[in-house]
Structure formats: C-alpha cells, structure tokens
Amino acid sequence: MRDTAAGHVTGTAPVTGDGLAGPRPVVAVLGANGSIGRHVVSAFETTGYRVLAVVRKRPRAAAGRACVALDASTASGTEIAEVLTTAGARVVVNAAGGWFASAEENQHAHVELVERLLAAAALLPVPPRLVQIGSVHEYGPVPHGTVIHESYEPTPATPYARSKLAGTQAVLRATRAGHVHGIVLRAVNVFGPDAAAGSFLGSVVRRLRDLPAGERLRLEVSRDRRDFVDVRDMADAVVRAAESPVSGRTVNIGRGEALDMRRMLELLVAEAGRGPGVLELTTRSVRSNGGSWTQADVRLANRLLGWAPKTSLRQSLRDMWEAATGR
Numbered sequence: 001m002r003d004t005a006a007g008h009v010t011g012t013a014p015v016t017g018d019g020l021a022g023p024r025p026v027v028a029v030l031g032a033n034g035s036i037g038r039h040v041v042s043a044f045e046t047t048g049y050r051v052l053a054v055v056r057k058r059p060r061a062a063a064g065r066a067c068v069a070l071d072a073s074t075a076s077g078t079e080i081a082e083v084l085t086t087a088g089a090r091v092v093v094n095a096a097g098g099w100f101a102s103a104e105e106n107q108h109a110h111v112e113l114v115e116r117l118l119a120a121a122a123l124l125p126v127p128p129r130l131v132q133i134g135s136v137h138e139y140g141p142v143p144h145g146t147v148i149h150e151s152y153e154p155t156p157a158t159p160y161a162r163s164k165l166a167g168t169q170a171v172l173r174a175t176r177a178g179h180v181h182g183i184v185l186r187a188v189n190v191f192g193p194d195a196a197a198g199s200f201l202g203s204v205v206r207r208l209r210d211l212p213a214g215e216r217l218r219l220e221v222s223r224d225r226r227d228f229v230d231v232r233d234m235a236d237a238v239v240r241a242a243e244s245p246v247s248g249r250t251v252n253i254g255r256g257e258a259l260d261m262r263r264m265l266e267l268l269v270a271e272a273g274r275g276p277g278v279l280e281l282t283t284r285s286v287r288s289n290g291g292s293w294t295q296a297d298v299r300l301a302n303r304l305l306g307w308a309p310k311t312s313l314r315q316s317l318r319d320m321w322e323a324a325t326g327r
Contacts, residue, residue: 031096077119141291188254254296
C-alpha cells in the first residue's frame with residue numbers, strides 16, 4: 001500500500017470464482033462515512049479485510065485506512081474504474097444514498113450513481129463482486145399482516161422507493177450480462193448507533209437529547225408497524241453477502257417483526273433513562289417512504305448467507321441513545 005493520504009493504494013489478493021476463497025481482497029465501500037457505510041467499513045476491517053473508503057468529501061484521515069474523495073454520482077465510469085483498479089478492489093459495496101424529497105435528488109443518488117458504477121465495472125478486467133444496499137420500501141405499500149417475501153411483486157409508490165428499485169434492477173441486469181457478480185440486500189428500517197438524522201428514530205433521539213429539562217417532547221405518531229434492523233447486523237449481512245457465491249438475487253435483511261411505533265418510542269425513552277411522562281404523543285397519519293406496515297421474510301438471508309439478526313431491540317435503542325449523547 002502506498003500514499004494512502006492521497007487516496008492511492010496498490011496490491012490485492014486473488015479472488016477465486018464468484019466468491020472470496022483464498023486471501024481476502026480489498027473492499028471498496030461507497031458512502032463509507034454515512035450512517036450505514038461507517039459500520040460496513042468497520043465490519044470488514046474487523047474481519048480482516050483492507051478497505052478503500054470512497055467518500056464525496058475527505059474526512060480527517062483514519063489511521064491505517066485508505067480513503068479517496070470521489071462523487072460516484074458525477075464521476076465517469078472511467079474515473080471510477082481507475083480508482084477501483086488502482087486500489088486493487090475486487091469487492092464493491094454501494095452504501096451511498098439517503099432520504100431525499102424530490103424525484104431528481106433520488107434519481108441522482110440512487111439511479112445515476114449505480115449506472116456509473118456499473119459502467120465502471122464493465123471496464124474492469126475481472127467482474128467485481130458488488131453488494132448493493134437496497135430497501136424494503138422497493139416493494140411499496142403492502143396489506144397489513146403481509147410477511148414480505150423476495151418474490152413479492154414490487155409496486156413502489158414514492159420517488160425514493162422507485163429510485164431504489166431502479167438501482168436494484170440495474171444491478172440485476174448487469175449481473176445477467178456478466179459485468180458484475182451482484183447481490184442486492186433489501187434492508188428494512190435501519191437503526192442503532194449513528195442512526196441517520198433523516199430517519200424517524202434518529203430525529204427523535206436528537207430532539208430528546210436537546211430537550212430542555214422539565215419540558216415534554218411532543219410527537220405526532222402513526223399507528224404504523226414497521227420492521228427494523230440494527231446497523232451492525234446490517235453490516236454483518238453485507239460482509240456475509242460479499243463472501244457468498246450467490247449472485248443475481250435480492251435478499252431481505254430485517255428482524256422479521258412488525259414493531260409498533262409507539263412501543264418503540266416507549267422503549268427508547270426507557271433506555272435513555274427518561275420517565276414515560278417526557279413524551280406527549282398524538283396519533284395521526286404520517287407520510288412514509290414505504291407504507292404503514294413492513295415485515296420482511298428473512299428466511300432466505302439465513303439460508304443463503306447464514307445470517308440472522310443478533311442485536312436485541314433494547315440494546316439497539318440503548319446504543320443509539322448513547323452514541324447520540326457521547327456516552
């Protein structure tokens with residue numbers, strides 16, 4: 001490895017077939033400083049991989065980690081391919097993206113970025129392993145009580161969900177064409193430490209943290225029931241997917257439970273050490289990127305990847321609170 005401060009790295013180990021048999025290769029993680037990406041990076045490093053962190057803006061350098069500043073949503077396929085080739089990356093994880101309001105922003109972040117990444121992959125001498133982090137919201141609204149299997153026909157209803165589905169479909173097409181060995185992990189709502197500020201629980205944690213003493217937190221809460229997965233369990237699924245020979249598939253990642261949102265808030269307040277009276281809840285319909293019910297069927301993840309959620313609900317909420325308060 002050389003000149004990591006400038007984002008230049010060299011050297012990798014060979015990959016056998018579609019999987020990662022033999023010495024572990026370099027893994028390039030797009031969106032490496034995001035709420036999910038940073039945990040994906042940590043999971044790979046803990047497992048013994050060398051990681052190239054691909055970010056739009058270079059953060060303060062982390063010891064022993066290669067980092068390159070590159071906006072993959074605007075860079076050309078040739079530029080992205082050069083970065084991956086220089087790093088010797090044989091595995092690519094797309095953890096970039098986020099919650100955006102407009103169709104244009106979602107198209108830019110979730111479709112154009114994927115298309116440019118796939119164009120880069122087609123230029124590489126060996127098709128890389130690509131793990132795309134998709135979303136359970138790609139399925140669209142489903143009837144209450146539905147356990148969403150991977151065979152469920154997607155009918156996304158929001159710009160976010162439609163753009164995520166378009167990214168998934170692009171990865172699957174490129175896999176069929178032989179340009180990548182791709183797998184898409186359709187994640188449910190992700191929470192835990194470093195939860196995205198734009199997520200419901202992430203915003204509640206920050207508001208509760210900043211709440212003046214003696215005041216109550218007023219929230220409008222729906223009667224929705226949604227599936228959640230801890231970000232560290234999500235990162236574990238990404239590592240397992242990278243190591244798996246399975247390609248051309250979508251795989252659900254979640255707890256497999258439809259959790260009541262009011263109950264989630266009560267548990268969060270308890271783990272934060274605040275009394276239940278700190279909340280003032282009003283029931284109303286709340287706009288969601290998916291629907292009012294999500295419960296993923298996660299049996300395929302266990303069968304194909306040997307994955308199952310490990311972190312308890314209370315532990316996730318406790319760690320989310322402690323990360324937000326610096327404990």
